[in-house]
Amino acid sequence: MQLFDGYIFDLDGTVYLGDKLIPGAQETIGRLREMGKKVVFLSNKPLQTRYDYAAKLTKLGIPTTADEVVNSTFVLAQYLKERDPQALTYVIGEQALLSDLEQAGIAYTLEPDKVDYQVDYVIVAFDRTFHYDKLNHALQAVKKGAKVIATNGDRTCPVEGGEVPDAAGMIGAIEGVTAKKIDLVVGKPSEITVRVALSTLQVNAKNCVMVGDRLETDMLMAKTAGIHSALVMTGVTNKQMLESSAVKPDLVLDSIAGLLE
Amino acid sequence: MQLFDGYIFDLDGTVYLGDKLIPGAQETIGRLREMGKKVVFLSNKPLQTRYDYAAKLTKLGIPTTADEVVNSTFVLAQYLKERDPQALTYVIGEQALLSDLEQAGIAYTLEPDKVDYQVDYVIVAFDRTFHYDKLNHALQAVKKGAKVIATNGDRTCPVEGGEVPDAAGMIGAIEGVTAKKIDLVVGKPSEITVRVALSTLQVNAKNCVMVGDRLETDMLMAKTAGIHSALVMTGVTNKQMLESSAVKPDLVLDSIAGLLE
Numbered sequence: 001m002q003l004f005d006g007y008i009f010d011l012d013g014t015v016y017l018g019d020k021l022i023p024g025a026q027e028t029i030g031r032l033r034e035m036g037k038k039v040v041f042l043s044n045k046p047l048q049t050r051y052d053y054a055a056k057l058t059k060l061g062i063p064t065t066a067d068e069v070v071n072s073t074f075v076l077a078q079y080l081k082e083r084d085p086q087a088l089t090y091v092i093g094e095q096a097l098l099s100d101l102e103q104a105g106i107a108y109t110l111e112p113d114k115v116d117y118q119v120d121y122v123i124v125a126f127d128r129t130f131h132y133d134k135l136n137h138a139l140q141a142v143k144k145g146a147k148v149i150a151t152n153g154d155r156t157c158p159v160e161g162g163e164v165p166d167a168a169g170m171i172g173a174i175e176g177v178t179a180k181k182i183d184l185v186v187g188k189p190s191e192i193t194v195r196v197a198l199s200t201l202q203v204n205a206k207n208c209v210m211v212g213d214r215l216e217t218d219m220l221m222a223k224t225a226g227i228h229s230a231l232v233m234t235g236v237t238n239k240q241m242l243e244s245s246a247v248k249p250d251l252v253l254d255s256i257a258g259l260l261e
Numbered sequence: 262m263q264l265f266d267g268y269i270f271d272l273d274g275t276v277y278l279g280d281k282l283i284p285g286a287q288e289t290i291g292r293l294r295e296m297g298k299k300v301v302f303l304s305n306k307p308l309q310t311r312y313d314y315a316a317k318l319t320k321l322g323i324p325t326t327a328d329e330v331v332n333s334t335f336v337l338a339q340y341l342k343e344r345d346p347q348a349l350t351y352v353i354g355e356q357a358l359l360s361d362l363e364q365a366g367i368a369y370t371l372e373p374d375k376v377d378y379q380v381d382y383v384i385v386a387f388d389r390t391f392h393y394d395k396l397n398h399a400l401q402a403v404k405k406g407a408k409v410i411a412t413n414g415d416r417t418c419p420v421e422g423g424e425v426p427d428a429a430g431m432i433g434a435i436e437g438v439t440a441k442k443i444d445l446v447v448g449k450p451s452e453i454t455v456r457v458a459l460s461t462l463q464v465n466a467k468n469c470v471m472v473g474d475r476l477e478t479d480m481l482m483a484k485t486a487g488i489h490s491a492l493v494m495t496g497v498t499n500k501q502m503l504e505s506s507a508v509k510p511d512l513v514l515d516s517i518a519g520l521l522e
Contacts, residue, residue, distance in 0.1 A: 104364075127393065128393050129393060130393045131392035132388065132392070132426065134393045135391070135430050136425050139426050139430075140423070155438055156400070156438055165393065165396045165397055165400050168438055169400075169437045170434070170436070173426075173430045173431070174430075174433070176426075176428040176432055176434070177427070177433070178430055179416050184272070240359040249517040
């Protein structure tokens with residue numbers, strides 16, 4: 001099939017499923033690298049840092065460094081670093097998000113009721129320690145003028161044997177009590193994520209392909225950005241979902257193994 | 262002014278503000294009772310039981326028994342008792358809700374992951390102990406077919422010096438992860454609450470008046486049910502909100518003190 005200069009791979013459902021590589025992933029990525037192609041891994045998941053994902057890929061047999069990974073906590077931290085580096089943030093999220101904010105030099109508090117100055121942004125992510133007090137902190141910050149930015153808008157996160165609530169739960173709670181939509185979601189399919197991915201690859205959109213398993217994030221984002229889109233059927237999307245979707249990928253593959261066939 | 266056979270009073274913002282009676286409340290309700298009028302107090306708040314509200318009113322100088330009070334936890338328990346008395350419920354809420362379910366003989370679990378049988382309803386209320394695991398329990402129950410019923414849909418609850426997240430936060434979280442609206446909200450302005458209030462009063466709608474401070478709950482409910490509506494300006498509604506609202510009460514009073522003038 002057609003070759004591109006840059007390859008953007010979604011992770012879960014595309015390169016691996018849980019803790020197992022999808023057959024052919026190692027070989028495909030290895031061959032692309034041998035051909036001198038640029039590769040970046042792109043995940044919406046805000047529970048680990050780029051370093052964690054690079055370590056996981058390396059351990060699974062795909063040697064990867066952190067700067068070949070872009071995830072939503074990294075994108076959010078980069079967004080604020082460029083846009084509003086002096087901002088004070090209140091974070092509803094887990095350790096990976098705090099680490100990425102620290103690396104980007106973004107100030108945060110976890111106790112906004114105890115600081116004297118105004119919180120500029122409430123940052124919201126998939127947070128397995130979410131509770132009522134955090135929701136209240138968010139409400140009070142928004143009432144004083146804080147904007148709300150989320151890492152990702154995913155409804156649920158696949159886990160072994162099912163799925164668990166993702167960031168859409170935390171976002172829904174905040175929207176419920178503030179009676180308005182949050183200001184921004186930086187993760188896929190946002191153009192903010194596309195920009196970070198392309199600047200990591202250093203390749204133009206039209207010379208890139210996005211390989212992923214989700215129509216409403218991976219494929220929609222590629223379409224919107226003018227990146228070629230290749231759907232793999234190893235993740236959440238089945239044939240019926242593909243047929244009834246308004247998003248039509250350029251290419252549909254049984255799996256990542258078919259990418260170079 | 263016109264007299265009615267039945268009087269339905271909202272509590273917070275109408276009869277009292279926090280822990281203080283609104284001037285004239287005691288005298289007005291006392292005179293109505295002397296005239297042989299039926300009185301019921303109607304609150305959306307799911308943090309206390311009818312017994313608690315009766316005790317509070319009595320302590321403030323308005324002698325009241327539990328059967329003169331209707332609140333959203335009582336309405337919800339009565340609804341299930343009539344509709345589906347054998348149901349198993351999973352509860353996101355506080356002790357008052359559990360007490361009302363117990364009194365109504367409705368079974369509940371707080372650990373739906375540890376029961377072998379299917380949860381029929383997820384019950385959602387203002388819950389200051391809401392956290393991620395509860396959201397996950399709700400998601401799993403809904404995926405297996407449980408309906409979701411809320412006590413009330415209030416966005417926030419007024420507290421001294423401001424407001425805190427109310428049930429809309431918990432509802433928003435569940436709607437966010439299930440990607441659909443919850444099935445039912447029984448509290449004001451629902452007709453389910455009207456029915457319980459009228460059956461408590463034993464008076465026809467057209468011979469009743471609803472006295473309350475909220476346009477979108479108290480006044481809307483009265484209008485929909487064919488009950489006379491009297492807005493008091495001692496709670497959350499100001500003149501501007503009244504002017505811009507599509508809900509037009511039959512009567513606007515400075516306070517409950519004006520009800521018999």
